[in-house]
Amino acid sequence: MTALPRWADVVLLPLLNVVLAFLVGGLIVLAVGQNPLQAVGIMLYGAFGYGSGFGYTLYYTTDFIFAGLAVSLAYHAGLFNIGPEGQAYVAGLGVILIGLALNGTHWAIVFPLMIVCGAAFGALWAFIPGYLQAKRGSHVVITTILFNFIATSMMGFLISRVLKPAGVNSDESAPLDAMTRVPQLRTFIELFKNSPVNLTFFLAIIALVFIYWLIWRTKFGYSVRALGKNPVAANYAGISNQKMIMIVMAMSGMLAAMVAVNNVGGVQGRLILNFVNGAGFVGIAVAFMGRGHPVGVGLSALLFGILYQGGQELAFQMPGITREMIVTIQALVILFTGAMGDMLRAPLARLLTPSSSTTGAK
Amino acid sequence: MESYLVDITLILDSTVRLAVPLILACLAGLYSERAGIVDIGLEGKLLAGAFAAAAMSAVTGSAWLGLLAGIGAALMFSGIHGLASINFKGNQTISGVALNFLAAGLTTFLGQSWFKRGGYTPQLSGDQRFNPITLPFANELREVPIFGQIYWELISGHNIITYFAFIAVPVTAWVLFRTRFGLRLRAVGENPKAIDTAGISVTLLRYQALIITAVLVGIGGAYLSIAQSAGFNNNMSAGRGYIALAALIFAKWRPGPALLVCLMFGFLDAVQFRIQGQVFPIIGEVPVQAIQALPYVLTVILLAGFIGRAVAPKASGIPYTKER
Numbered sequence: 001m002t003a004l005p006r007w008a009d010v011v012l013l014p015l016l017n018v019v020l021a022f023l024v025g026g027l028i029v030l031a032v033g034q035n036p037l038q039a040v041g042i043m044l045y046g047a048f049g050y051g052s053g054f055g056y057t058l059y060y061t062t063d064f065i066f067a068g069l070a071v072s073l074a075y076h077a078g079l080f081n082i083g084p085e086g087q088a089y090v091a092g093l094g095v096i097l098i099g100l101a102l103n104g105t106h107w108a109i110v111f112p113l114m115i116v117c118g119a120a121f122g123a124l125w126a127f128i129p130g131y132l133q134a135k136r137g138s139h140v141v142i143t144t145i146l147f148n149f150i151a152t153s154m155m156g157f158l159i160s161r162v163l164k165p166a167g168v169n170s171d172e173s174a175p176l177d178a179m180t181r182v183p184q185l186r187t188f189i190e191l192f193k194n195s196p197v198n199l200t201f202f203l204a205i206i207a208l209v210f211i212y213w214l215i216w217r218t219k220f221g222y223s224v225r226a227l228g229k230n231p232v233a234a235n236y237a238g239i240s241n242q243k244m245i246m247i248v249m250a251m252s253g254m255l256a257a258m259v260a261v262n263n264v265g266g267v268q269g270r271l272i273l274n275f276v277n278g279a280g281f282v283g284i285a286v287a288f289m290g291r292g293h294p295v296g297v298g299l300s301a302l303l304f305g306i307l308y309q310g311g312q313e314l315a316f317q318m319p320g321i322t323r324e325m326i327v328t329i330q331a332l333v334i335l336f337t338g339a340m341g342d343m344l345r346a347p348l349a350r351l352l353t354p355s356s357s358t359t360g361a362k
Numbered sequence: 363m364e365s366y367l368v369d370i371t372l373i374l375d376s377t378v379r380l381a382v383p384l385i386l387a388c389l390a391g392l393y394s395e396r397a398g399i400v401d402i403g404l405e406g407k408l409l410a411g412a413f414a415a416a417a418m419s420a421v422t423g424s425a426w427l428g429l430l431a432g433i434g435a436a437l438m439f440s441g442i443h444g445l446a447s448i449n450f451k452g453n454q455t456i457s458g459v460a461l462n463f464l465a466a467g468l469t470t471f472l473g474q475s476w477f478k479r480g481g482y483t484p485q486l487s488g489d490q491r492f493n494p495i496t497l498p499f500a501n502e503l504r505e506v507p508i509f510g511q512i513y514w515e516l517i518s519g520h521n522i523i524t525y526f527a528f529i530a531v532p533v534t535a536w537v538l539f540r541t542r543f544g545l546r547l548r549a550v551g552e553n554p555k556a557i558d559t560a561g562i563s564v565t566l567l568r569y570q571a572l573i574i575t576a577v578l579v580g581i582g583g584a585y586l587s588i589a590q591s592a593g594f595n596n597n598m599s600a601g602r603g604y605i606a607l608a609a610l611i612f613a614k615w616r617p618g619p620a621l622l623v624c625l626m627f628g629f630l631d632a633v634q635f636r637i638q639g640q641v642f643p644i645i646g647e648v649p650v651q652a653i654q655a656l657p658y659v660l661t662v663i664l665l666a667g668f669i670g671r672a673v674a675p676k677a678s679g680i681p682y683t684k685e686r
């Protein structure tokens with residue numbers, strides 16, 4: 001690997017990759033005869049221009065922070081968790097079960113219990129693939145994909161056959177009382193109008209700080225990173241790789257589970273089909289773009305929050321561009337920051353240190 | 363008795379129809395994974411192939427040009443995958459995941475921009491599709507009891523891609539295990555250094571594998587939109603690429619078993635519609651979701667080593683770097 005100055009490695013290269021992804025995205029928009037700059041303007045207005053738009057941006061950001069952290073934490077241990085989507089979906093079951101059991105109770109009591117209960121369900125759904133990799137040798141990449149599909153079928157069955165109250169037509173659980181739901185910020189702050197951003201947003205900020213502390217300031221975090229960098233050395237240093245894989249996957253599932261707290265507990269107030277709606281997958285892009293660091297994850301989650309909310313606005317204002325353009329951007333971000341992350345490394349190194357081209361050759 | 367036979371032939375007939383895209387995608391994955399390239403992106407290529415085929419066919423009116431476009435789209439995706447995973451030595455899984463999102467995003471976005479039908483392409487008819495072929499004597503033999511029924515319903519009356527898929531299985535087995543190219547392909551997936559030492563280009567071999575993958579999965583995509591259906595709709599691959607991947611693991615990366623597993627998954631898909639709301643003795647009503655989840659659950663159990671062991675090609679997923 002070509003060496004780069006630290007500032008270039010940490011800031012410049014990732015930034016260039018993101019710019020590249022957006023440039024290609026812009027070219028695609030241009031290719032279908034639309035103006036990408038106008039699109040960006042509309043998106044920024046949609047994301048920040050008015051109170052409820054801003055609230056929606058923060059609501060999406062909340063989801064993406066949790067999903068991004070879930071992917072990042074596992075990735076630090078060398079595990080590619082593609083399953084936050086399914087983990088969040090199953091966690092919705094934990095959230096709604098405790099919510100319905102205590103329906104009518106004040107949210108101050110139910111909110112922490114939703115976190116715990118959701119986390120337990122999400123952790124379980126991620127623990128199984130972790131266990132299967134640690135003890136039975138099957139890769140989490142494949143098993144988490146499979147578990148996403150199994151979650152879809154299982155939750156579909158549970159929602160439409162078990163949780164659906166008699167006399168209700170649509171496939172959804174019974175609703176939570178207003179006082180039991182996680183309160184939305186608009187009840188305290190007028191600005192957010194009718195947007196769904198709720199207290200879970202602050203939980204996401206806390207999670208960012210917590211994960212930073214956990215990964216870079218604790219012995220546990222050191223073990224996680226050691227496992228990710230070199231499993232053989234980690235094992236030699238006395239770290240039980242098997243145990244770590246299972247713990248890290250379970251924790252990753254807990255982070256993904258908070259997407260359910262945000263949506264089931266704070267937005268819909270009931271369990272509906274496919275409430276995760278791709279947020280788990282956005283987490284993959286967020287994690288790579290943010291390079292697994294909480295600061296990066298926070299910023300990329302915000303960027304995707306802007307894209308998703310702004311994309312909504314875009315669909316109204318520019319009918320030629322559908323919201324799926326965002327999924328394309330998401331794909332390009334994963335491609336350029338994840339899979340081709342080192343593409344620009346060599347040319348950049350040549351540019352920054354002109355002498356290295358002579359020392360590099362044999 | 364007679365009605366049971368009709369029932370069974372009908373289920374088997376739809377089994378065949380539903381298995382075709384799985385077979386093609388599964389064989390496609392077989393070539394790249396045998397060459398040491400993990401292909402999570404099958405789903406995306408299938409979707410891109412389906413869209414390109416339907417779009418081209420709608421514009422030109424020719425199913426064959428549609429097929430070519432489907433293959434072309436899959437080739438482009440394979441090219442990106444190759445660039446990322448062979449040339450830039452990036453992470454193949456990440457690249458595959460990116461391709462899946464790219465296909466999901468682009469097909470809907472371009473579909474809406476070009477055709478303005480909410481992501482659908484225009485309805486296709488006549489020569490814009492691959493239509494059923496009636497095999498010789500099928501109509502004459504139709505009245506013959508049992509055999510005639512089976513020949514007419516199950517074997518005759520499919521489109522050309524279906525027959526191609528079934529021929530592709532023995533051909534793949536032959537290429538893989540009986541030709542020099544096949545030997546090299548398997549070697550580059552197990553031990554690329556040996557191939558390199560023998561003076562054969564690892565890069566070239568892996569690109570060749572990716573090209574074959576793209577051709578097969580592109581045809582599979584075209585099957586979805588211009589043979590099985592009459593046009594493209596949003597996300598029409600609906601996870602078939604992932605099921606094919608599961609089938610590939612289940613078949614332990616061998617063509618013959620791959621066919622059987624794909625037929626089994628196709629069968630599960632076919633019965634799922636039939637058992638809806640039916641009450642069986644002892645077990646009672648089987649929820650549709652249980653059948654839907656079955657291929658995935660079975661694959662997890664297999665991967666966990668509870669029924670046999672699935673061992674991937676050794677160099678699978680690892681970019682090859684020559685020593686300096």
